[in-house]
Each structure stands twice: as C-alpha cells, then as structure tokens.
Amino acid sequence: MVALAAFSVILAILGSSIALVLAGRWVAARADLPATAPERVPFSGGLPPEVHAWNRFHARYYVMALLFLTFDMEMVYMFPWAVVFRSEGTVAIGEIFVFISILALGILYAWRERSLGWS
Amino acid sequence: MTATAWWGAIAGVGLAIIVGAYLVAVADRAIASVVAGEPMRSSILAGPARSVALGLVQSRTTTERPDGAAWALAPALYLGLAAAALAVVPLSETLLAADIENGLVLFGAAQALAVIPVFLNGWSPNSILPLIGAFRFIAQALSYEMPNLLALLSVSVPASSLSIHDIVASQHGLWNVVRLPLGLPLFLFAAASLAFWGPMNLPDGADLAGGTQAETSGLHLVAWRAGRAAMLVAAAAMGAAAFLGGWLGPGLPGWAWMVVKTLVLLVLLVGSRHVAARVRAERYVVISWAVLIPLALLNVMIAAVVAL
C-alpha cells in the first residue's frame, strides 16, 4: 500500500491548493461592497452588450478536434510500448514503426484536405 | 511514508510553487527592463509582492449573469493542477514528493486537465471577449498536448520506465538532451504553449483586451497569474528532470543541480515573452499538426533506435 501514499500526497496537494485559493478569495471578497448594476456590465470597450455572450459558439476547429480524439487513443498504446521496449528488442521497433506510420498517414490526409486550420 | 514525510512533501511542493511563481514574476520584470533598456531597479524584486498586495486591496469585479461557481473554481483548479504536476518531479535522488511508478502519465494527465480551468475562466464571465479567448485556448491545447506527450514518451523509452526517478537515473552516463536532441526544444515549445506564455498567449492576448482575464481583478487575477507561473515552473522542472539529467552532475549536491537546471529553463521560458510576437491562431495550430507531431513521432523512433 506504499504507492497509494504517494497518490494521497498528490490528492492532498490538489485539494489544499484549491481550498486555499477559494478561502483567500472568499476572505478578500468579504470586504467588497455589492456591485451596482453599471459595474456588472461586461466590458467590450464601453457600450453595453446586445445579447448574452453565451451562444452556440461556432468553434472552427471541429475537424482537428476529431483528429485529436484518435491521437489521444494512440497514446494509450504508446506508453506501455515505451516501458517494455528495451526488454522486447527489435520486434518492438517494427511494430511501433507500423503503428506510427499508419497514424502519420492520417495526419498527411488531414493536412492535404486542408482541414487542420479554421474551416 | 511516515506522517512527517507526508506533511513535508506537501509543504515542500507548496514552498516550491510559491518561490517558483515569485521567481517567474521577478524574471519577467528583469528581462522586460533589460529589453526595454532601463536600469535595474529595486522594484523588480519587490514588484511581485506589491502587486499581490494590490490584488488583496482591490475589489473583485463581476459581470451581469456569470457562472459564479465555475468562475471561482477556475484559478483554484489551475493552481492545484500545476502543483500536482510539480509534485511528481523529483528534487534529488531521495527528495521526492510523490514517487509514482507512472509519474509521466500523471504529469500528462495534470496538463490535460489544465485545459478545463482555462476554458472555464473564459466561459464563466458571460462576456464576448473572454469567451473567444476560452475557445481559442481549447484549439491551442488540443493541438499542443500531442507533441508534449510524445516528447515525454521519447524520454521514457531508454529508461524503460514511466517513473521520473528512473528516467533521471537512466541519464547517468549521457543526458537525454544529447541523446535525443529533438526532445528538449519540442517539449519546451509544447509546454510553453500549454501554459500559453509569451508568443503562445492566445487566450489572454491584448487583441481580446486581456482575453480570459478581461473581466477579472483583485485576488482572482493574482491567483490566475500565480497559476500560470506555477504551470511554467512545473514545465521547467519536468524539462530539467527529463532532458537535462535532473540531479545528476559533478560537484554540487543533487538538489542544487536540479534547482540550477530548472532556473535555466525557467528563464528561457519566461524570456520567450519579450522576444517573439504573438502567433496567429490558425497558423499556429496547423504548425503543430503538420510539423511538430511528425517531428515528435520521429523523435520517438530515434529514441527507439538509441535505446536498442
């Protein structure tokens, strides 16, 4: 169970820094006066907004996001391969070469279809 | 792991984050005054402390209908993830906050999770300029997470382990920056992109009037800047451990070498802000997919050949 103690350190660090920042923020905000209506208007140079800023934002990189999903999957296989590579020897080189070239083909196709940038 | 070691680890990482963030602010001001051709002034050392005091004095502004909880969580989660990422990096052979067998994967997970608070910091104020900054950052983080992970992966191949302690130990004879020349520049460029520092500052750029922090002030802004500085410190520390041989080095004790190497990389990362102009979002994303990821894959192949 020794290794779990290391993870408890990580969770404690994460929890304590979140708690510290939220507590500091709460203490600092206690002395603030409540914001009046003009103070709450979002800033865009001085004029009030017409509509809520939250909208169905037309993110232009949706094709690149789909490409990212497949590369995220690739990482799942690459980490274990990296760990056992030295003990497996040359067969592992061949295997990863095939794996990487298949995925590089995907990037080449995406780049040639000009779908990596803003569509 | 005795209780004292447990508390010592947490206090140590907290201290490292605070000192590291302060050093980032001081280095930023020092390099700025050198580039601007001004004489060194005492306010460079005391400046960050004064701006933190200003943050405590200043009130926290809000917008008409924000997503309050998400807005409050954003800087806190970002600082927490930076601290978790730093906790995995060993200071010396024995001084290690969290000796985890898959330390590299945890560092990658912390940097991947760090996308969420930056998006929330831009999404929550319900104001158009931060919103654009938030969506820009997702494009940037998605495309620069791959070179980051692949650069780290190439380092774990010769060490045949994902524990950063073993990776540093595997560099005993030869540092990885020599063995895998492509690795360090790729990693620094990708890490600076994930921390959106300097030329990669798309989400908080001046063309969006401050981007995700356009509606923030007071302690929220101080926490946000501390989180960004902490993420830079984590990236510099990981770069030093993975590529510059961590605590290895003649003469000085282990932890001194690690601190020196981290500071060198930190100054390099911080200095990039005053050297290069901000990139254009579209070109920058295409560069990652078309150039950096193939290079990173090539780097993994080189690591495989080298490690045979």
Add this chain to the structure above:
Amino acid sequence: MIETPLAVDVAFWFFGVASVVTAWLVFRTDSMVRASFYLLASFVNVGVVLLLMRAEYLSLILILMMAGEMAIMAVFMVMFMMNPAGLNPMNMVHQHRASVAGGVATFVALGAVGVFARFPDRPARPTGVTFALGQELLGESMLVFESAGAALLATMIAAIALASSRGRYGQADDGSDAPAFDPDRPFGDAPPRPVASKHEEQAGKEGADDMHDMRNMDHERMA
C-alpha cells in the same frame, strides 16, 4: 478476503459516491458546459477508484484521455445543443418511467454480479501493471495493437471526410443544390441548369448564392 486498510475503504466509498452524484448531476444541470464537466468529474472519480484497485496506469490514462475528450464534448455540446449555458431550463430526460425502470434493472443486475459472483482471490500485483500491459501488447495480442492502429486510421479519414466542409477539390457541396425552403418550390425540384462552364455556372446562380460566391472568394483567398 483481501485485507485493505481503513483509509483505502473510506477513499473508495467517498470517490464511489462522488462518482455517482456527479453522474446524477449531469442530468440535473441546465448548462451544457456544466453537464460535460460534471461527466468529467464523474470519470475522474472512477479513475481514482481504479487507482484504489491498483490499476495505476489504467486510471491515469483514463483521466488523461477523458480530460481531452470532455473538453471536446463541451465544445460540441455548446455548438449543437440548444441551451449552451443553462439560462433557459433544460430537460434532457425522456420517457421517465422507462428510464427509471431501466436504471433500477441494471443496478440490480450489476449488484447481483458484485455480490454473488466468486471473484478470484489473487490480488493484482502492486507494481508493474504497465510492464505487464506492454508485454501483453507485444506478445499474444499484437494483432489487437496493429488492428487498433488501422481502426484509428479509418476513424480519422472517415471523420475528416464527413466533417470538413471543403476538401482539396473545393467545396464539399459543390454541384448539389441546397433543398428549397420556400413552400411553393417543392423539394428536389431544382431549376433547370443552363449548360455552362463550372465557374460561370456558379456566378450565374441567383438569390442566396452571393453567399456562395463570397465563400468561393474566401476560398480562393484562403488557398
């Protein structure tokens, strides 16, 4: 029975319940962004429970992948769902009775497996999970590894072909007429197209096609 210290039990129950609560919140919240990040929180809690079961690599890689994927899900949900930030009330649950019945049924089934099945009494090895996975990948299930690569390539090319609006040959909808929306022109009844060169034909289109030419103009400038 595997003897686990108290701290691990407390952590297991805490993160287990947290995972269920955040999964429940996914359907109780109006905002799409909050829904996707509650789902991420639920996955991260499941990741930590995996950690307690000593599957260290699987939990960390789960958290790493889910972070990227939930960010993408948030972007897509905000883009295509109707209520990006929950300012209007949102109700994502349909057929209440059927879904409640389905939920209870699956819980009972899984609970039964959990309680009555005889699990092997061989605790997972504390370290070296990644090493074992690696040997498995390079050993018997190398076929799985390589076919996964081919499957990933197939998904990549399919996603790009379907999603991108313009390929290297130009607009994806060139030559196909948008369905007519005005009632008096029945669907599919495209006006007879004069025989003309491709470029002239686009210029000749009337009405809302200046948008089309604008896009072509952008297209040339973009190329």
Add this chain to the structure above:
Amino acid sequence: MTARASAGWLTAVAARAEAPVFLARGIGTADADARLRASPRLRVLDSPRAAAVLVVAGCVPTELAEPLARVHDQMAHPRATVWWSGAGDSAPPVGWSHATIVGPRDDIEAAVVAAYRDVITGARCSEQTLLPDVDPAPWRGVGPYGHGGTGMTGGIPYGRPMAGRGDDRRDGLTLDVVLARIGPFFAHLPEGLVLEVTFAGDVVHDLTVKTPPVAGVDGLGARLPDDAVTATMAPDRAVPVAAIELARARQHLRWLARLLHLYGLDALARLVATKALSVPREPQELTALTRRLERCWALGWATRGVGVIDGVSAALWGGPVARAAGIPRDARANSPVYATLGFQPIVHANGDNCDRWRQRLAEAVQAIELAARAGTAVTEPGETIEPAAPPPPADFGDQLAALLIGTEWGDAVATIASLDPDVNAAGYLSKGATV
C-alpha cells in the same frame, strides 16, 4: 473609506506597486499612449476591470460621455480618475468633479502615481458609480419558464435575449451569431471608433463602422505645430522641414509602440514609447531597433499575408498604407525643398500588415535623417504637406467591411491597428453616424 483601507501595512505595500492604468483616449492628445506606456511606474492595461486609475486623455465629446461613464464604473474599487485635457482645455462634465485635472504640459506620470497612492491608502475615497444604479436588463422572471420563452428556448432569460442563428460565410453551418459593439474605448482601435461586429465564433461574420457624431470638434482647427503633419493641409505659412519630419517620426513611433503591445511585446513597446517621446537625433538608434524587429521572425510570421490591401483601395487610403502596397505617391516627392535634401519615397510591395509596419519604421528612420540634414530649410507657403497618418478614405466603413469580413478577430484588430487611420484629425468623427 472602505473597511479594507484600514489594513494599514497592506495598503502601504500596495501603494508602492506599479499603478494599473486604463487609458480612455478622447480627441486631441496624440502622445497620451506613449507617455503613459513609457513610464516604468505605470502599467497601461487593456481592460478597466483591474485598473485603479482611469486616465481620460484629450477632450471627450458629449456622445462618448455615456460610454466613458460606463468604462469608469467597470473599474474595480478603489478607483480614481485623472482628467488630462488635451489641446482643447475642456473641463470635465459635471459628474466628474472628483477627478484630478492635469494640463496638457503638466507631468501626467506624477499625477497618476499620486492619485493611485491616495486612493489605495484611503486618503482619497474610491469614486462611486456614475451611471444610475438601475438594472439595464430589468425583466427577469415572467412567463411559464420564468423568462418568457417557450419550453427550453427563446424569451429573455435574465433580461437579455440569447444570440440568434445566422448562415455562415465559411463552412455553411448555421450556428449562433453574436452582435457585439466593440466600443469607443477599446484599447487597440482608433480613438472613438465603434465597430458593430457580428461574430460567428471568433470569425467576423459582419462588420459595420459606427463612429459617434461629434459636434464641436471642428473648433480644433488651429492645430499645434506638433500635430501639423496629421491633417492634410496646405498652410499658408512656411513650416520648417525639421519640425515636420520630427513630428512624422514621432507619430510613427507612437503607432509602433501601440502595435508592439498589441502583439504582446510589452518591453519593446516601452522602449519604442520612450523613443517616441524624445525622438533620437541620429538614426543609428532606430536602425538598431529596425534590425531587432526584422530579426524577430515571429513578428514577420504573425503579420505576413494578413490584411492585404492593394490596387485601388490602397490608393484611396493614401499615405504609408498606399506606399506599402507599391503606390509611390508622396506629396514630398514634388516639393523643391525636399528635392534639395535628396528625398526618395520608400515603397514596399505587397501591402500586408508586415509591409505596413516595415514601411512606417523605414519612414521614421528616413524622417530623422531628413530632419538632421534639413537644418533651417522651410517649405514654401501653400505647399501641401504629406501627413504622417492621413485621414481615412470617405467610405472608411465599407473599406473595412470588405477587408475584414470572414477573417478571425485577432487578424481583424491587427489589420485595423496597422492602418492607423487618424479618425480625429479629419473631423471624420463629425460625419453623422450614430452610436
């Protein structure tokens, strides 16, 4: 006296920090930006939220008073205002009685730092809200779903409507388009310019230029020699060439400082701002700066091929924008006194953002050389002077719309900044466009 100010030592430390300043640029004070940016004791911010001191530079016409009051209210407490009257010494309107008044020639830096120190330590109380505290979007809870909509859409939730859908120009997805008015005091647009931008994502879907009608600006006709070069005019008196060229160099350096800040190079912006305030006599200093910017490949990489203006529209813009697009039109070319000084117009080729900043930097270096060589040479009366920043063409709005529709917002701001239209000088603001 907010309760916070009583924590003595904390405010004392905070008072010695760099004063966060938000600059609201009105009409007439051209070098406000450079003066504040050059000072190491101030930090000029792009958003008023984190600013403690609002500096109002120049005279703010009555139409911009309401947006100015809103920018003032958007600042965090404790806040102070410094009214820096430009050429026309207009006193601040009635609501601003608490502001510090600073004349055009006084030391603005000291005044801002003093105002900041007083307001942080509590010696001067934080300014209250100027606009009436009535909720601008009052209607929140009416209708079956508490917002007047039906089912899960529509209505005015929390008093403001949601964005509507619109067909897209680039990839045809009909998603939301957001109408945003990028206001008169946006840091990187020309003074007083209001852009009504419809965003489809971060791409500009539609753009109309709305500049507020500014009555009474024409009274600024009598321009100081310092700004003689900003308005196309043929003065009936002889003007020393050295004064014209130094003013031209100063105008270009001011503009370059703002552009470098837009691209994130804050330290370089401060360096160029200090050079803009005291224009160096010999050109070596500037040539070193030119080499540094040329070597900064990222600046070229970020600006190459963006905002290309060529052909007819470049000729309409005139001045450095035309010369950067290859049109060698320069009023100085056919003036005899410049011929004696051996003046050759500088021309660049492809008229994109990159060539425009190279053009202006080269012209600044050339202007300093001319000023050094000119000595006491003067222009003849009635000879037209080539303005450093000529007024924008008449159809400024349509030009911008044609140029920027379909581009990403970052490129759009960079392109507008690279044009540097001097909206005030031509009295352009007095054209009847409503906010």
